Amino acid sequence: MNIVIVGAVAAGAKAAAKIKRLLPNSSVKIFTQDSHVSYSSCGLPYYIQGNFTDYKALLVRSPEEFRAAGIDVYLNTKVEKILPNQKEIIVSSSAKGDLIPYDRLIIATGATPYIPEIKGVNKFKNIYTVRTIEDGINIRNKVLNSKKAVIVGSGYIGIELLEGLVKNGLYVDLIEHNSHIMKTLDEDMSELARNRLESANNNNFSIHLSEEITEISGDGEEASVIRTSSGLVIETDMIIFSSGVRPNVEIARDCGIEIGTTGAIKVDKLMRTSIEDIYACGDCAEKTHIVSGEKVWIPLGSTANKEGRCAAMNAAGVYCEFEGVLGSTVTRCLNTTIAMTGLTERDAAKVGYTPISVIVKKYDKVAYMPDASEMTLKVVADKITGLILGAQAIGPIGADKRVNTITSALIGHLTVEEFSNNDLTYSPPYSTTIDPLLNAMQILCTKTTRRC
């Protein structure tokens, strides 16, 4: 059996390792345009920050390790075309292109950072995106020699870079075109997140909302000034775009594979595309939201790993279903944890629920413990059924784990009533006697039509 995998960061690398274990006698080939395989791109902001000094820590498996396991790895190699009828792909290793046959093809082409069309954006060397190992190394080197930086976009990566650069002594201007940071949160929580970040602002960053860059200018190879839609003129030593990513679906679309409404490759629960024997997984593939049932595109490393494993199993003939995602995320910025799972109040209303919500602000442990720290928790539920729909948390380390307690509740379709007496572990260094989650649920109980 010939297995061909296109892409090798998270989903592709996981799929390759898994399928070789399942089918030791098969031929497994990985093709990637990247010069590295199997790495933690989620770790780049922490490498840039200097939390560790050797970028090799980000490498999960090396090409040599894959080769030792009997997997062929082709670096810096572009897959030009998929030919589904003859079950071959064309790769650009030679000028005319080589034909590689496959029995099963797994597409794990990932996503590419989006850079808005701005005057001057392609002219300078000190303009970066954060995706590859090289990106990380280049940014880290520049950070060590810079005093001011502009970050464009306040999603997870933008927020993590803000911490990283500020902790390296840079002054950061964060430019966000939305009216709120972290737009996946509800606006009330986004506002609380911004306030909490601002309270850690020691005159070392500015967050500019509803602002877009209109022009980038500089001398020679280095950009040094940006101008914005409201007329700001900001000097800078470097510019990092963390303004979203787009799924890499070109080779899939070109060969007739169906693209979903989200713009990513449409797959079923077995990670099969619309063409037989071709699977897709990771950031290039569409996902199903377990709570709403809607198709979504939420590209994350944790999901890519699960999907890569599932695609490999089905490609190897071992049945495996991937139900979907909850949209669970967590990010750290300046000692603040921002985490969420499930539907926001806004999205719950959009898909037809009648959302109710509560925001509780409580200590994360009993107030008399010396390191008790304030945490804000929002829980969203359905008014009619009492079904828990989602949660958002802002607070110290640990706020994320409160959200994880909700992920299981979402998979178990628990109501606020069923959760309200959940026997969460309690001891003064770990929680309040009535955990903030239980407080939230007890309050929501009084707001549902079906009273507890």
Place this chain on the structure above:
Amino acid sequence: MNIVIVGAVAAGAKAAAKIKRLLPNSSVKIFTQDSHVSYSSCGLPYYIQGNFTDYKALLVRSPEEFRAAGIDVYLNTKVEKILPNQKEIIVSSSAKGDLIPYDRLIIATGATPYIPEIKGVNKFKNIYTVRTIEDGINIRNKVLNSKKAVIVGSGYIGIELLEGLVKNGLYVDLIEHNSHIMKTLDEDMSELARNRLESANNNNFSIHLSEEITEISGDGEEASVIRTSSGLVIETDMIIFSSGVRPNVEIARDCGIEIGTTGAIKVDKLMRTSIEDIYACGDCAEKTHIVSGEKVWIPLGSTANKEGRCAAMNAAGVYCEFEGVLGSTVTRCLNTTIAMTGLTERDAAKVGYTPISVIVKKYDKVAYMPDASEMTLKVVADKITGLILGAQAIGPIGADKRVNTITSALIGHLTVEEFSNNDLTYSPPYSTTIDPLLNAMQILCTKTTRRC
């Protein structure tokens, strides 16, 4: 309506506050033998350790606050007898006893520390148990003037005191009559917990297993030497018994209220005892284990709060069910977190499941993060159905929250398969790409009869 509540630490205090809010015009009286009401006895080990200096931080509500809310509080007052036929109680406020009428009676008499019968155990002033505010104050004062201590019992309180005393510079001998510490854990996890504690042993404590005190001796009012079953002779400045508690059920039993098989007061889901208009809640009441369906007695402050609230609601005529407990606990000792929920492998077998289990040892966050710390997680499931039955965790702060993610799964009756793709929040400072919980579930999937 006359509401009478006996006991006022956690369940009684919560019930009083709740019922007065529900029925503002009722008369609510609390009787307690204690000189304090509404306090966090779970916080005593941290007061003893010196994590905070004013014991008043442990007081949730003062008698004055209760009185201001229109609740009568009788401190240092013993309830001698319940007379269910005439719906009165006899209290010992005067020599002959006063008759107090009730329409609803809530028994929240708590539990009393158990002290084994040992020669000399009643002769000395420096022998302590850990239950009341006075206990905490007395122990704290003694710790400040001691160099050596003996702790008897290695349950949660014993383990927490070990940390507290060691951090105050005392040498501690911990005496445990079982062959393992923390006997609520499975023995393999208990052994790992002990090893982890020993690795933090800087020649400042000894854990003596399968050991019992046979004699306590001393000069005058102070015990100074203990002798043990294996012949050890240990000098000490103080002895603390944390060797379990017993439910205070005497006044309930005396008036004919049914006592459960566990020795605690039998109650239904509405916290009603076997006699009409009498409720019981907190440490004196029996609980139902949600996973096994068995009656258990697991006395904990978090449960007491929930039960007090539920008893008050039903006593006030507002329907409320308390489904039961999962046996969730967490304790901290010398930077180690020990947490569990649900059934151990041992208990799962006892109640008729065919348990399978897995122990995974992984970092709590991505290994390249500077504060990554090793965590050991055991998950127990049923081989036939794949149902998750329980989890135990030993590791840094945060190990408890992994266990809380399982509590929701237990309430939702999730299988290992359903959990194995749980969309837990992921980012390098918070978790590994594949969270240890997901690793555990994926391995368990391969061990169930009904394969994933």
